Amino acid sequence: MISGATVAQHNSRESCWIIVHGKVYDVTEFLDDHPGGSKIILKYAGKDATEEYDPIHPPDAITTNLPKEKHLGPVDPSSLQKTVKVVTSVEKARKEKLNRRPLIDEILSLHDFEAIAKEVMPLPAWAYYSSAADDEITNRENHVAYHRVWFRPRVLRDVNKVDFSTSLLGTKTSMPIYITATALGKLGHPEGEKNLTRAAGKFGVIQMIPTLASCSFDEIVDAAIDSQTQWMQLYVNKNRDLTKKFVQHAESRGIKGLFITVDAPQLGRREKDMRMKFEDSGAKVQNENGEQVDRNQGAARAISSFIDPGLCWADLKWFKSITKMPIILKGVQTWEDAVMAYDHGVAGVVLSNHGGRQLDFARSGIEVLVEVVAKMKEHVPGMTFPNEKFQLFVDGGVRRATDVLKAVALGANGVGIGRPFLYAYSAYGQEGVEKALQILHDEFEMNMRLLGAQTLKDVVPAMVDARGLSSHVVSVPGDRLYETNYESMVGARIREE
Numbered sequence: 001m002i003s004g005a006t007v008a009q010h011n012s013r014e015s016c017w018i019i020v021h022g023k024v025y026d027v028t029e030f031l032d033d034h035p036g037g038s039k040i041i042l043k044y045a046g047k048d049a050t051e052e053y054d055p056i057h058p059p060d061a062i063t064t065n066l067p068k069e070k071h072l073g074p075v076d077p078s079s080l081q082k083t084v085k086v087v088t089s090v091e092k093a094r095k096e097k098l099n100r101r102p103l104i105d106e107i108l109s110l111h112d113f114e115a116i117a118k119e120v121m122p123l124p125a126w127a128y129y130s131s132a133a134d135d136e137i138t139n140r141e142n143h144v145a146y147h148r149v150w151f152r153p154r155v156l157r158d159v160n161k162v163d164f165s166t167s168l169l170g171t172k173t174s175m176p177i178y179i180t181a182t183a184l185g186k187l188g189h190p191e192g193e194k195n196l197t198r199a200a201g202k203f204g205v206i207q208m209i210p211t212l213a214s215c216s217f218d219e220i221v222d223a224a225i226d227s228q229t230q231w232m233q234l235y236v237n238k239n240r241d242l243t244k245k246f247v248q249h250a251e252s253r254g255i256k257g258l259f260i261t262v263d264a265p266q267l268g269r270r271e272k273d274m275r276m277k278f279e280d281s282g283a284k285v286q287n288e289n290g291e292q293v294d295r296n297q298g299a300a301r302a303i304s305s306f307i308d309p310g311l312c313w314a315d316l317k318w319f320k321s322i323t324k325m326p327i328i329l330k331g332v333q334t335w336e337d338a339v340m341a342y343d344h345g346v347a348g349v350v351l352s353n354h355g356g357r358q359l360d361f362a363r364s365g366i367e368v369l370v371e372v373v374a375k376m377k378e379h380v381p382g383m384t385f386p387n388e389k390f391q392l393f394v395d396g397g398v399r400r401a402t403d404v405l406k407a408v409a410l411g412a413n414g415v416g417i418g419r420p421f422l423y424a425y426s427a428y429g430q431e432g433v434e435k436a437l438q439i440l441h442d443e444f445e446m447n448m449r450l451l452g453a454q455t456l457k458d459v460v461p462a463m464v465d466a467r468g469l470s471s472h473v474v475s476v477p478g479d480r481l482y483e484t485n486y487e488s489m490v491g492a493r494i495r496e497e
């Protein structure tokens with residue numbers, strides 16, 4: 001075993017050893033290849049880096065990315081100096097609030113989870129999960145757009161029994177929703193993405209596994225029950241061999257859909273997240289030779305510089321040559337690209353702006369949906385929606401079953417939901433996600449009855465009035481629930497006395 005004192009001698013750029021999960025690694029030659037820059041590693045040179053490593057990296061990231069000869073073996077735990085983690089007064093206060101959070105039975109809506117998580121979850125996690133690009137206009141528009149779609153419910157229909165199950169990409173699902181891909185699951189809870197897997201399995205809904213998960217891909221797949229369907233979200237790597245290996249491994253593990261993210265050639269500027277990064281001087285993402293590395297994406301930057309901004313339509317042929325999984329483009333934002341996706345033979349698109357985390361002032365998925373359906377019907381006369389061969393998904397700002405039913409009425413096969421599930425498990429763990437899914441289930445049951453719809457086949461365009469959807473000046477009642485959760489976080493920067 002290697003003693004802590006020996007490890008501590010290797011604490012410089014010339015010789016840099018770190019400890020992760022009780023094992024010692026020589027990362028000297030890896031320093032400048034680290035996507036998050038060398039500074040954050042040098043901050044832990046000669047020390048135990050596990051605490052900083054865990055929320056950002058899947059457990060196997062260091063063992064798979066570092067050559068075997070750099071794995072130096074176990075450290076002698078008795079030789080390690082006990083490092084006392086400094087807990088700031090802000091984090092201490094949040095931890096105390098976590099113990100005083102409302103009972104889960106008091107939670108009535110997905111908004112409640114956000115309001116609680118905002119007070120109790122670790123601040124860097126709140127900053128990362130809640131943040132969106134620039135002035136966060138699109139993030140708010142995503143939600144408010146649903147307020148410009150009104151229902152035209154029908155009455156005196158026997159709605160004693162209602163059924164809102166459906167199938168997405170050939171998989172049965174209990175509700176027309178899926179848990180969408182959101183990165184860094186362990187920032188909010190030590191079980192990370194596995195909270196989502198287990199709850200999704202219990203409720204018969206699909207989980208989309210993110211490339212940038214904190215848990216390893218195999219951990220997440222292993223946490224699923226046999227009958228459960230999972231999709232994968234892919235950020236395409238500049239190194240196509242790594243992408244091919246990842247995609248074919250996912251297919252071998254039974255993944256039923258490949259969602260290629262196309263709206264993030266570079267991650268957006270998420271200022272709440274950026275503010276958190278400036279607090280930790282060691283997180284300065286720039287390499288030693290003074291080259292200013294773009295630090296615009298805060299936490300995400302540390303793990304996303306592998307993404308290939310050169311991804312283009314011509315690559316789809318290659319993707320079809322390496323996998324049989326249905327390919328869906330996630331992050332399409334105009335009818336023109338939806339038509340191109342159809343012509344390139346993919347299985348569908350997610351009409352999405354990445355939860356407002358990419359291009360600010362991009363339009364909401366629901367607004368784009370209406371134009372895509374209209375233009376696709378022109379492009380393919382006789383085409384109907386929802387369509388089995390070319391599936392349309394939307395995501396962004398969805399917080400109620402009524403939001404989902406509006407999208408279904410306008411032609412969507414299914415709807416992705418992101419942040420609410422993150423907030424649910426950041427405040428209540430897996431039980432929180434289950435509660436969120438139960439709330440949605442109950443809302444669907446009620447709203448289907450009130451709409452006069454026995455099954456989703458009855459949820460048709462005539463059931464909504466979306467004439468105001470594309471006019472961004474329509475005034476609607478203030479959205480107090482949503483607004484109470486929104487804040488700039490600048491207040492959080494009031495310096496310690």
Ligand SMILES: Cc1cc2c(cc1C)[n+](S(=O)(=O)[O-])c1c(=O)[nH]c(=O)nc-1n2C[C@H](O)[C@H](O)[C@H](O)COP(=O)(O)O
Pocket residue numbers: 128129130142180181182183184210211212233261300330352353354355356357395396397398416417418419420
């Ligand atoms: C909230 C959130 C969303 C992320 C997300 C991380 C968080 C914390 N990340 S990100 O770090 O790169 O931005 C991803 C991601 O890994 N890949 C992706 O395709 N979408 C990512 N998204 C977008 C997500 O898949 C949905 O498009 C978005 O969350 C839908 O909006 P709501 O959160 O309002 O439901």
